[in-house]
Amino acid sequence: MTQKFAITVTVNGTEYQRDVEPRMLLSDFLRHELGLTGTHVGCEHGVCGACTILFDGESARSCLTFAVQADGHSITTVEGLALDDDNLHPLQQSFWEAHGLQCGYCTPGILMSMVPFLKQNPNPTEDEIRHALSGNLCRCTGYQHVVDAVKLASEKMK
Amino acid sequence: MKPAPFEYHSPHTIEEVVALKSQYGDEAKFLAGGQSLVPAMNFRIVQPSVLIDLNRVAELSYIREEGEAILIGSMARERHLEFNEAIKNRTPLLHEAVPFIAHPQIRNRGTIGGSIVNADPAAELPMLMIALSARLKAKNKSGERWVEAKDFFAGMFTTALEPDEALVEIELPFAKPNTGWSFTEVAPRVGDYAMMGVATLVTLDKDKKCTQAKLVYLNAGDGPVEAFEAEVLLVGNVLDDKLIESAASHASEKEITPFGNIHASADFQRHLANSLTKKTLKQAVQRAEETL
Secondary structure (H helix, E strand, O other): OOOOEEEEEEEOOEEEEEEEOOOOEHHHHHHHHOOOOOOOOOOOOOOOOOOEEEEOOEEEEHHHOEHHHHOOOEEEOHHHOOOEOOEOOHHHHHHHHOOOOOOOOOHHHHHHHHHHHHHHOOOOOHHHHHHHHHHOOOOOOOOHHHHHHHHHHHHHOO | OOOOOOEEEOOOOHHHHHHHHHHHHHHEEEEOOOOOHHHHHHOOOOOOOEEEEOOOOHHHOOEEEEOOEEEEEOOOEHHHHHOOHHHHHHOHHHHHHHHHOOOHHHHOOOEHHHHHHHOOOOOHHHHHHHHOOOEEEEEEOOEEEEEEHHHHEOOOOOEOOOOOOEEEEEEEEOOOOOEEEEEEEEOOOOOOOOOEEEEEEEEEOOOOEEEEEEEEEEOOOOOOEEOHHHHHHHOOOEOOHHHHHHHHHHHHHHHOOOOOOOOOOHHHHHHHHHHHHHHHHHHHHHHHHOOO
16 A cells, blocks of 8 residues: 555645555546546646646646645645626636637636736737747647637736 | 656655665665656656655755856756756756757646656757766765766766665756857747757857757657767857858768657658758857857
């Protein structure tokens, strides 16, 4: 039996304590241990970006981090964006209004990549938005409406 | 679960790190940023029985100037290199190249030491270490030694590190006066592995004659490839377009040995190397001339 480690992780402001095997990926920890299935799992080798979360406020692939490494750290997932059920985050609202998603599988990862991007670059050009989206694969939209949504969000968030 | 089971250690000091590595040797792998290791573990291409996580070793994470050099702890994140003022001012080649490494999400976790020790021929940091004449500090239980970057890379995913050693520090000498720099690469999409890339440095004297040149390539062989003969062609001369063209032809036809892959044939890689060499040499010369 593999040794388990007791970890304490703050996710979306709530502190969770769990015992985990060191090989458990942070993505699986969020989904299976905490039931936060908003973080999607696509390629599991860091290419698709669907599992992107914020690790201490910075975007990272949760499939390339072990849960045990998050001990004592703060994680934000897509569930942590909206203020409450009736008030979406302006970025989410913009994706809704600009039709920035079709099947929605890549959307949580895109949102979690764009939150820190817009914080760092509040007035992005279309080119900068496309550059920033390069680490997230979307197979439905062709990206145009995703770019529009991010642009709209940057205006809303001014 | 995806990765095979492993024994996990999370030391807090360098002393503990080298003690663990000395105990487990080749059985143990270091977990730095994990951006190359964890994908390989998820696919079970790599199944280390012991993992030594370096992420809680605070004393391995720093960037500071000392004397005429920048010292970087091996666990400094690529994202930290990207926004560091000392690196921007003292080693502008590195500053220019770091944004080409994968995506911000990867650079937030990926470390300088991890990429160097991984020694992927297609990676940017190993070839940059050679272009920048870096020295790398390896440490084991009984002491430490400095290895020149040019002696560090020993082939595909292989380095000069002994099984009981850890890379702890990287020393980058300040760019020499009147030195121009340029880095560029071509990838199928932004952030993908590059099909070809080149780091170029040119030092000029007051008569615009080249006193030193560096041309180092990624994805051009089984490790970083330096075009020594093309560099010799440049040194001692004014770098006009004709000379730049012959150096680019020589480097791309005679000195690199690209393998070709699904994205680019070896011939296309050589074509890219030729064109990128000309482009970066011209930019490096221009930047050097601006300082004269």
